[in-house]
Amino acid sequence: MSDLVVENLSLSFGGVMAIKDVSFSVEPGEIYAIIGPNGAGKSTIFNAISRIYRPDAGSISFRGQPLLERKANQIVDLGIARTFQNIELFENATVLDNLLVGRSSKVRTGWVSEWFFTRRVRAEEHAHRRKIEEILDLLDMQHYRYEKVADLAYGARKNVELARALCAEPQLLLLDEPASGLNPEETTDMSFWLKDIKEELGVTVVMVEHDMNLVGRIADRCMALANGQVLAVGSVADVQGDAHVQAAYLGGTV
Numbered sequence: 001m002s003d004l005v006v007e008n009l010s011l012s013f014g015g016v017m018a019i020k021d022v023s024f025s026v027e028p029g030e031i032y033a034i035i036g037p038n039g040a041g042k043s044t045i046f047n048a049i050s051r052i053y054r055p056d057a058g059s060i061s062f063r064g065q066p067l068l069e070r071k072a073n074q075i076v077d078l079g080i081a082r083t084f085q086n087i088e089l090f091e092n093a094t095v096l097d098n099l100l101v102g103r104s105s106k107v108r109t110g111w112v113s114e115w116f117f118t119r120r121v122r123a124e125e126h127a128h129r130r131k132i133e134e135i136l137d138l139l140d141m142q143h144y145r146y147e148k149v150a151d152l153a154y155g156a157r158k159n160v161e162l163a164r165a166l167c168a169e170p171q172l173l174l175l176d177e178p179a180s181g182l183n184p185e186e187t188t189d190m191s192f193w194l195k196d197i198k199e200e201l202g203v204t205v206v207m208v209e210h211d212m213n214l215v216g217r218i219a220d221r222c223m224a225l226a227n228g229q230v231l232a233v234g235s236v237a238d239v240q241g242d243a244h245v246q247a248a249y250l251g252g253t254v
């Protein structure tokens with residue numbers, strides 16, 4: 001069974017059709033990239049999957065569960081986490097505190113046990129800290145774990161956002177432009193981390209990305225959009241070589 005299935009999705013803002021009849025599916029363990037020029041509809045698809053926008057038509061399911069019946073705050077319980085194009089973190093909190101917030105969907109004890117700080121609460125807190133340590137190691141973030149997010153360079157803040165999404169132990173990770181604003185060295189690090197997330201954690205990744213270097217290095221498949229419609233789906237090389245895709249990027253016609 002596919003992990004994510006999007007069928008005939010359409011969504012408009014007033015008179016603007018942001019996406020029209022978009023269908024695609026993502027297989028378990030895949031890194032799937034969504035590419036396309038500015039305004040193609042990439043973020044709109046992400047926002048529909050994470051239930052920020054309500055589509056006008058179509059369906060979305062994750063591992064057989066229909067998503068459109070869920071509220072945005074229930075999506076993480078299904079095993080889906082995301083990052084945003086503009087980093088959204090608690091700026092005045094430390095890296096570690098931001099990651100603890102990322103564990104909130106995994107908190108199972110109630111307020112009564114927390115009030116009395118029972119053995120169960122202590123065991124749960126240890127488990128959360130262990131998971132966070134694993135993620136800090138995976139993304140090589142140990143050296144700035146106690147720093148305030150506001151004091152970090154842009155690349156490190158992007159890592160914190162990625163780490164926070166991983167704290168929810170997702171099965172599907174939605175990444176909105178993971179390489180935007182990164183320098184070439186940071187982009188290379190990001191490509192290794194995303195491969196590790198796929199291979200070591202077994203997480204399925206769907207990413208919107210403009211950096212074709214990163215897409216070419218790590219994506220198993222990609223889908224190109226323009227004007228809200230799917231132009232091509234396939235290997236990165238096939239999609240880049242597609243005449244419709246080239247015309248969309250160069251502004252011509254086929």
Ligand SMILES: Nc1ncnc2c1ncn2[C@@H]1O[C@H](COP(=O)(O)OP(=O)(O)OP(=O)(O)O)[C@@H](O)[C@H]1O
Nearest residue numbers: 013016017018036037038039040041042043044045
């Ligand atoms: N909240 C909104 N209100 C009105 N129009 C919107 C809104 N969000 C997106 N749009 C419009 O929908 C279309 C698709 O936008 P979207 O942000 O999904 O494109 P994108 O491919 O993610 O672009 P970019 O690469 O620039 O982020 C554009 O015409 C955009 O102006």
